[in-house]
Amino acid sequence: MSQASEQAVEREPASAVDVAVARIRKLIKARKLGIGDVLPSEAELALMFATGRNTIREAVRTLKAYGVVESRQKVGAIITDGRQVAMTDLFAFAMDISADSFQDIQGFRRLTEMNLGETLIDRITDAELDAMAEINGMMEASQDVDRASEFDFRFHQALVDAAGNRTLSEIYAMLRPVIRRLMKTGKSRRDALHAAAGDHRDILDALRHKDRIAYTHYMNRHLQSGLEYLGDPPDDATQA
Incomplete structure (x- = not known):
């Protein structure tokens, strides 16, 4: 097996959720969305990226964990800058x-x-x-x-x-x-x-x-x- 083939075998393919996260981040950048702007709905994102609603839902959850977005009732996913909050939570243990x-x-x-x-x-x-x-x-x-x-x-x-x-x-x-x-x-x-x-x-x-x-x-x-x-x-x- 060639070196290139071995690398292809060893390299794990990106999951559907990872791909969706990357696409949402590119969308935020392409549309120049800033803090307080609203992301398209899960249904719209699923249609836009030709993927399942569950995949989009998990991708949004991942972005929440990173402090990129937060959910607001009756509004949807809002762009935020929660990196400091996320880091604070990480150190919030006693x-x-x-x-x-x-x-x-x-x-x-x-x-x-x-x-x-x-x-x-x-x-x-x-x-x-x-x-x-x-x-x-x-x-x-x-x-x-x-x-x-x-x-x-x-x-x-x-x-x-x-x-x-x-x-x-x-x-x-x-x-x-x-x-x-x-x-x-x-x-x-x-x-x-x-x-x-x-x-x-x-x-x-x-x-x-x-x-x-x-x-x-x-x-x-x-x-x-x-x-x-x-x-x-x-x-x-x-x-x-």
């Missing part, structure tokens, strides 16, 4: 705030935020640094744990956004519920809140002076520092 989970999430952040130093040195503007300094000030002044963790996340999201990579920014935003939950650890302690704000100031100072080594050092220290507060779980109702 993740324990443990040393292992902390290291996993901080490992992801270390791969992104620490390695952005080179790019940020070249790209970040004084206006962006000033905006982040303002966010940091609001975080330090916050009296509520949840509010402080929200400003903490905004600071780091702004840092990632300043790198100018839209895909990376979207992925970071999708992880917001998980990252924020870790950020709340220790926020009920005023010394921890001041320490985080101080770390942020050091990071900003390194960027202002275009010091790559200092940026890497301060970011690594900051991402690791929360580990000491894992024994003191956050309480949404606790006042800082």
Whole structure:
């Protein structure tokens, strides 16, 4: 048997549902449908693609799982941007705030935020640094744990956004519920809140002076520092 024949045998044919999903996505693109626009009905799609209603129904369910569409009563399938919701649902299991989970999430952040130093040195503007300094000030002044963790996340999201990579920014935003939950650890302690704000100031100072080594050092220290507060779980109702 030739190599081409072997590859043809090994390659699994696309299922009817997969084909229907691909065709619906092409239809969305061809018609330039945007968020809020309505897809043709299942009957119309089945006729359009010469396939069964059950196949179309399963294809639409697949698109729902991907966060591309959602169903509305008396309307049908609506184009949406539910990727962030889908990702949130994926992480919605009761993740324990443990040393292992902390290291996993901080490992992801270390791969992104620490390695952005080179790019940020070249790209970040004084206006962006000033905006982040303002966010940091609001975080330090916050009296509520949840509010402080929200400003903490905004600071780091702004840092990632300043790198100018839209895909990376979207992925970071999708992880917001998980990252924020870790950020709340220790926020009920005023010394921890001041320490985080101080770390942020050091990071900003390194960027202002275009010091790559200092940026890497301060970011690594900051991402690791929360580990000491894992024994003191956050309480949404606790006042800082």
